[in-house]
Amino acid sequence: MDGARSVRPPASGDLADRFVAALGEVQGIGIRARDPGEAVAAVVQALRERGVTEVVAAADPILRAIGLPGAVRAAGIGWWEATPGVDPQALRAAAAQAGAGITGVDWALAATGTLVLMSRPGRPRSLSLLPPLHVAVLTEDQLLPDLPDLFRHLSRMASAGEMPGSLNLITGPSRTADIEHTLVRRVHGPGELLAVVLPAR
Numbered sequence: 238m239d240g241a242r243s244v245r246p247p248a249s250g251d252l253a254d255r256f257v258a259a260l261g262e263v264q265g266i267g268i269r270a271r272d273p274g275e276a277v278a279a280v281v282q283a284l285r286e287r288g289v290t291e292v293v294a295a296a297d298p299i300l301r302a303i304g305l306p307g308a309v310r311a312a313g314i315g316w317w318e319a320t321p322g323v324d325p326q327a328l329r330a331a332a333a334q335a336g337a338g339i340t341g342v343d344w345a346l347a348a349t350g351t352l353v354l355m356s357r358p359g360r361p362r363s364l365s366l367l368p369p370l371h372v373a374v375l376t377e378d379q380l381l382p383d384l385p386d387l388f389r390h391l392s393r394m395a396s397a398g399e400m401p402g403s404l405n406l407i408t409g410p411s412r413t414a415d416i417e418h419t420l421v422r423r424v425h426g427p428g429e430l431l432a433v434v435l436p437a438r
Contacts, residue, residue: 249286252347252380253434260350265430267350273303276433280305280339280372281312288371289336291315292330295357297341299374303435305339307428321358329363338364338427339372344390345432348383349408352432354401365407371427373407379438 257267268285270276284292292309294300306316315349317331332338337435340360344353352373356362365371381387394400 243341244371252309253377255347256345256350256380256434258348258433259332259346260409260430260432265350265409268431268433268434270433273435274333276374276435277305277418277431278376279307280431281308281314283370283372284309284337285312286316287429289314289370291317291331291335292337292339292372292377293317293319293332293335293364293368294321295340295364296337297374299341299376299435299437300339303374305374309350316380317362317386319359319361328361329367332363332367335368337370337372338366338368340364340375342373342375342379344387345373345375345434346383346387347380350406351384352405353387354405354407355401356405357401361413362403362405365427369427370429370431371407371410373380373430374435375432376435376438380434 246324247409255270260267262302268279270279292314293305300306306318309316317335319328340354342352343355345351346353354365380388391400391404406432410428
C-alpha cells in the first residue's frame with residue numbers, strides 16, 4: 238500500500254486532501270475512502286501486508302458502524318476490544334503484544350496531519366502508543382483546519398468542565414531527536430501510522 242505523497246499541503250482547499258498530504262510529510266499514511274467498504278478493505282489489507290495476527294481496538298462507535306470488527310475477524314485476525322470496565326493490566330499486556338492498535342479520533346488537524354485523541358473508558362492511551370502500527374479511522378466532519386481551531390474547541394470544553402484526563406496530539410509515527418539531535422523512529426510509540434478518512438456522516 239502506497240503512502241501519501243510527500244508534498245506540502247496547500248494553504249486552502251479540501252480539508253481531507255490537506256490532511257492526507259500533511260500526514261505524508263511526516264511519514265504517515267493517509268487514505269481517503271469513498272465508503273465504509275473501501276475503508277474496511279484498506280485496513281484489512283494493511284494488517285495482512287504487515288502480518289498482523291491480533292489487534293487491540295478502542296470501543297469507538299465508528300469501528301462497529303463500518304463493520305470493521307467482523308471484517309478483521311473474517312480475515313483470521315484476532316480482535317481484542319477495550320470495552321469499558323476491562324482489566325487495565327490485561328489491556329496493557331494485550332496492547333504490548335498486538336500487531337496493531339485501532340482507534341477512532343476526536344478531531345484531526347488538516348494543516349499538520351495531526352490526530353487528536355482524548356482518553357476515555359474504552360479508549361486508553363495504550364492502544365495508540367504500544368502496538369507497532371496505529372490505525373485511526375475518522376470522518377471528514379472531524380477535520381479542523383489547524384491548531385487554533387482545536388484550541389477554540391478545547392476552550393469551550395474547559396469552560397463546560399468537560400476536559401478529559403488525557404489529551405494526545407499524534408503527528409505521524411513515533412520519532413525523537415533527544416540523543417545528539419539525531420532523528421530516530423520507533424522509540425516511544427508506533428513505527429507506523431495509518432489514517433483512513435471517510436466522508437462526513
